[in-house]
Amino acid sequence: MIVNNYKSNFNGRNLYIGIVQSRFNQKISYKLLISCLNMLKKIGVQEKNILHISVPGALEIPLTLQNIIKLKKFNVLIAIGVIIRGETYHFELITNNTISSIMKISIKNNIPIINAILTTENIEQANSRILTKGIETAYAAIEIANLISSIKKLH
Ligand SMILES: Nc1c(NC[C@H](O)[C@H](O)[C@H](O)CO)[nH]c(=O)[nH]c1=O
Ligand SMILES: CC(=O)[C@@H](O)COP(=O)(O)O
16 A cells, blocks of 8 residues: 655646757757746746846856856746767766766755756767657656645755
């Protein structure tokens, strides 16, 4: 028997969402943003409740997120980017540092941050993941924002 089972809530109507998007590999990253925004709208998020900021590259995402958190206005943040492997170790440096910094900021500030940063071997792999990633990101954002709000109310 399962008691006090929390059911996932995918209603985005009253949520405030901050999005930080890296402009690197801009065409793909922009399509990813649009895919995510379309789904957020479909699941009830109001446009006026979304803040979108773009930054030059993935490495600029963590600090920007941290500063948005200080506004104390958002239920959930989303990081959007596209990192595509080149010839050197640079790919690993950008990917590992960006993702691990985002996770640390999320835990430290007790706010969910959804990772929609594609890390792929080539442009084809990135292109084929845009639609799914955008949709998954929107659903994950709403579900976790509602879940964390509900848990906080139990404190
Ligand atoms: N190569 C990619 C980058 N590189 C740029 C860095 O993220 C950063 O903007 C620069 O080093 C200045 O600090 N960024 C991506 O988002 N994707 C890449 O594939
Ligand atoms: C993220 C990368 O790997 C990249 O854009 C850098 O390319 P390279 O390693 O060929 O300098």
